[in-house]
Amino acid sequence: MAVDRDAPRRSMAGRALALLGVFDAEHPRLRLTELARRADLPLPTVHRLVRELVSWGALQRDADGSYGIGLRLWEAATLAPVAGRLREVALPFMQDLYEATRENIHLAVHDGFDALYVEKLAGHRSVPIVSRTGARLPLHATGVGKALLARADPAFVRAYLERPLLRCTRYTITERARLARELRATAARGFALTSEEMTLGSCSVAVAIPADGQEPPGALGIVVRSVRTDLHRLVPDLRAAAEAIGRRLDDLAHRAVRST
Amino acid sequence: MAVDRDAPRRSMAGRALALLGVFDAEHPRLRLTELARRADLPLPTVHRLVRELVSWGALQRDADGSYGIGLRLWEAATLAPVAGRLREVALPFMQDLYEATRENIHLAVHDGFDALYVEKLAGHRSVPIVSRTGARLPLHATGVGKALLARADPAFVRAYLERPLLRCTRYTITERARLARELRATAARGFALTSEEMTLGSCSVAVAIPADGQEPPGALGIVVRSVRTDLHRLVPDLRAAAEAIGRRLDDLAHRAVRST
The missing domain is CATH 1.10.10.10 (Winged helix-like DNA-binding domain superfamily/Winged helix DNA-binding domain)
Known part of the structure; x- marks a missing residue:
């Protein structure tokens, strides 16, 4: 016993x-x-x-x-802010992205050193991948994770880079200096890209949800088969969705402040 | 204090x-x-x-x-069977229904005397309604609820009918005998219909997810604006989705039994 x-x-x-x-x-x-x-x-x-x-x-x-x-x-648990506010606001925009692509659409937040998947939309034609609602995956190996890391507090990023970087596939970026460069490039262009870094056969594009001068409340990503090479084509719609979600969350936050 | x-x-x-x-x-x-x-x-x-x-x-x-x-x-909580097994199996089929209709797509179970909403897909063009993931609504006033009641254990239905039936709108069925007739009709035709019984301006069609000789593990419903009168047109797709979900759940249950 x-x-x-x-x-x-x-x-x-x-x-x-x-x-x-x-x-x-x-x-x-x-x-x-x-x-x-x-x-x-x-x-x-x-x-x-x-x-x-x-x-x-x-x-x-x-x-x-x-x-x-x-x-x-x-x-x-459906009353948790991630499930209530964030997910409810994001869902119609995620549906639009799903309709346009029929691929895996992800909404994730960062919790500790992980990307925590708050919502995943997928259909029968979407590439099968490991994520699921409630799953945790390494920030540096996923599109949503890299989008979040690129906008995170510098002290947090330094702490992240000091830990061993898990190798998920042979394409995962596990060298600190290379990941640091990748995050700077991600921040500069405003979206993250992955190519078979989490799952062989799939690649992804992701953007952080903007928040007024604060850390992003989450990131939005699309995962497609890696034979598709037109990830950049998805960026305008993805960015428009993330910006609309950010504005709506700001509106809700201001309304909450006014009502107290 | x-x-x-x-x-x-x-x-x-x-x-x-x-x-x-x-x-x-x-x-x-x-x-x-x-x-x-x-x-x-x-x-x-x-x-x-x-x-x-x-x-x-x-x-x-x-x-x-x-x-x-x-x-x-x-x-x-994402590990609860309703969220894991039921929702994961149902989601791609719900996406197909959403794509075909762009309306509110519901997955609900019955818990006590309520319909508990496990998943709700909705887009910008869907009619705004009160349901949300995690919400409880009265079984007798909702499409998914009536679909579940029509297939429930007779003793449970008798107990349900003995309680006061909450009036949600002026169209909610609150007379016992009328509700009992409605449930028999629902069972006979194999799908439930509501017309402004939960929310004015919206109507719905729903079917129970079939399970081998057991109570249905849930129900699938579509809620549309009540000016649309072609609810019957949605029944074949809805029924096909519910049957596919039921088969997949049966497969998973048999696989679980074999692996123990």
């Missing part, structure tokens, strides 16, 4: 959160014993907490006895 | 969940005092729990000092 080494430090609320944190894309459903092992908590504690989490709707029990994230937690 | 009347009954984990549960679409951001009042918890308890929730990422503090749902909770 696992010993709760953090027992004196972790409160019950902290342990309940720890249980929610052990689910990931590869493990969206877990059995009680797996929950206990992954959260490093004793089984009786997990048993009691899981009962509480299920009764509230933060977890749900499947027919096979495993547990997954519950409907009520999902419902509460 | 609020007195925690449930103190002996509510654990710390339960109180942390209670804090997450007080956010809603009208209150996506709350101050500490509002959190305490809405959760009926003493301010010092709220203060301590909020600190823990923020440190994990279940809540986030805005620049103005109010709190909203945090990025990490949103990320965990």
Whole structure:
């Protein structure tokens, strides 16, 4: 049985959160014993907490006895600013881009050192890629990530460049100096390009959503098959969409300030 | 100061969940005092729990000092079966329907006595309506809701009909006998219709997603301006999409069983 080494430090609320944190894309459903092992908590504690989490709707029990994230937690999460404000504002513009291209359309924010995918639109004809809503991918290997990095605070970029740069494919930029040059070029031209840097066979173009003198609230990207070489053709529509989203977010922010 | 009347009954984990549960679409951001009042918890308890929730990422503090749902909770919630399996499978088919109509495309499940909206696709030309991803609306007043009710367990339908039926517009069906007749007609023809029953100026058509001899895992609907009278024209595409989603979900379920 696992010993709760953090027992004196972790409160019950902290342990309940720890249980929610052990689910990931590869493990969206877990059995009680797996929950206990992954959260490093004793089984009786997990048993009691899981009962509480299920009764509230933060977890749900499947027919096979495993547990997954519950409907009520999902419902509460739709109120997060990224899901509510940012996604709701961006979605109609993303639909326009999807209609024009029928390719993967991404909306991502940066969280820590990752690009966190807030929305992904894709159809049957879009190139299959690894992203999904809720996925985290390295900033330096993705179009949306490079667009965000190119507009990020210089201190953050320095910290990013000091860490080892994960190689996702043989085309991922993993040399610091080259990535720094790439980010300067991205900032100068106003859009990011990737070519098989995250997934072989796909390339992408992305722009940061502008915000009045602040860090961009997110980035918008299009991922296409790499045999298509006309990525530049997509830039005007992509930039127009990002600017429209930025203006709308600014309007909402000003309205919120006025109403308080 | 609020007195925690449930103190002996509510654990710390339960109180942390209670804090997450007080956010809603009208209150996506709350101050500490509002959190305490809405959760009926003493301010010092709220203060301590909020600190823990923020440190994990279940809540986030805005620049103005109010709190909203945090990025990490949103990320965990993307792993819920409705968001992962159901939404991921349905999305490309929903995109096809959106492209063909440019109207609001809904995916909903039933949870308790509500239709819970799992996904909504809409563009700039779609009729503005009240639904949003994460919204709950009455089953009897919505297309997706009536499609689900028409295929629900008879005991559930009886329980539903015994409750007062909320009037959303003057066209909402609020008489039990009439709703029961409407649900029989819906089941017989295989699709649901609404005409200004949820929102004046809009009407809808919806079908349940079929599942091998079980309750439907969700329903798919299209909402258009009510001046359009050709809802029936949309039925073949809508039904084909629902059937394809149902088949894909069955495939995934069988594959999951085989792999365990």
